[in-house]
Amino acid sequence: MPNNNDCANEALYDSLKHCKGTTVLPGLRPHVYYIPKSDIVTWPTRTKVTDTGATMKKLGQLTGDFVLAADKKWRKIDLVTPQSNVSSESQGEKPSKTFNNQASFRYPGLNADAVGFCRQANADDLVFLWPQRDGQYRCLGNESFETNVTPAQESGSSETDQAGTTINVAVTDEMPSPYYLGKIEAEDGDFSGEDGSPITNG
């Protein structure tokens, strides 16, 4: 019997392979970048299954660059890596299932800058770019859903306690935190989201 469902021809499933002997490095590199959504003028695009040349891999990547408003840059937050992580879980019911992407970024300080950040981020809509250990950057935040940032600070009490700022991030997305391969215009220079290598030609 012929399949008359057009959608069936658009599925982009492919094999999920893993090479034995390769190590999947867990965790984040010790920093993350962020920017208020209001400073982004154009977003990288998300491949649709119907796009020409689309592949399963491309569905999980952002194509193009973030174009920022004039004189705006991605800002950096230094992290305590053993206490920072990003996770993703499915949420909702069909046909509206999405992903709840969450992160917990631990900043090792309680200083006034951290307080000022918490004050603003608590009520703002931010986008984060976080680097995996292998140097590839992934994006937390999108045009469709507002990012919920809930910062917390703890002073600790006894000599062995830890003090610091925890930046909890939660955002709904149609996929787990997508890979960003474009240019990252940061305060400390421009670099590629693909591998973190510097871009010198503008």
Added chain:
Amino acid sequence: MARTRFLTKKNMDDKLTKKIQDWLNTPAGERDIIAGATMLLQLNRNRVMHANIVRRPERFAEKVEYELRKHLKIRLDGLTLADVVKMEREVVPRVEETLQVAPVISTDAELPEGAVARGRRPDHDDLPAEIQALWDNNIENYHKVRDLHHQLKEMEAAPPCDRYEYLKLLDEADKKYRENLAKYDGFVPGQEPAADASDNTADDQAPERDKARINAARKSISKWKGALVKAYGDGDGEKSIEAMSKITAAIADLRAAGGTLGAKVTAELLQLGAEVGVDSNE
């Protein structure tokens, strides 16, 4: 210059400025209009304009060029749009204070001599000519401040990039006005002049200026000043008009060559009713 307080070079993205310059330096026919539109979007965040340009790039090519030139001018002054907003927040209240508190003289056109002259010193007539000139010439600065302030009020709905040009002029005029008043108020009789208003000092400091042209203009001013006095004495209206226009032309020539009009001559010409204007390099 006091304007440096607004400079936030740290926050300025020089790469973007360079990109705008490169784009504008590219021949019109070879420009990537979409790239220009993207830079413009980065600068003004106007998505509607951006969408229109992307839809019909050729039609909006000149508009993109005009807008980018406008923004480039601001950026070359070392300011971002946020700085222009900050600048406005500081300049406008200061100017309103100037206009409210210390008008130099009545602005009533029918009473050019002024029925109100708050701040005029009781010993004004006994002051050296150059100090008197600080007061007398300041009316032009006052009028400039008032007119630019009105102009900006009418442009209240315009974006900062459109207001910047007038704001910059307003800031300069207000500072000049206040500086002149401070020098005038601060002058103590018997001491050195508060302002160096000698005839030739500024001219000697600029070797590139055309000294011969300056000297010729000075001679011409001197000659026609005498002729004007004589014409007034003779009651010869035609001659006095001719002398007045020659003096105006000579002053313009003097300034075009980079020269300045001395305070003494300024005071004499003002007494004769000539229009002396203001030195641009004051």
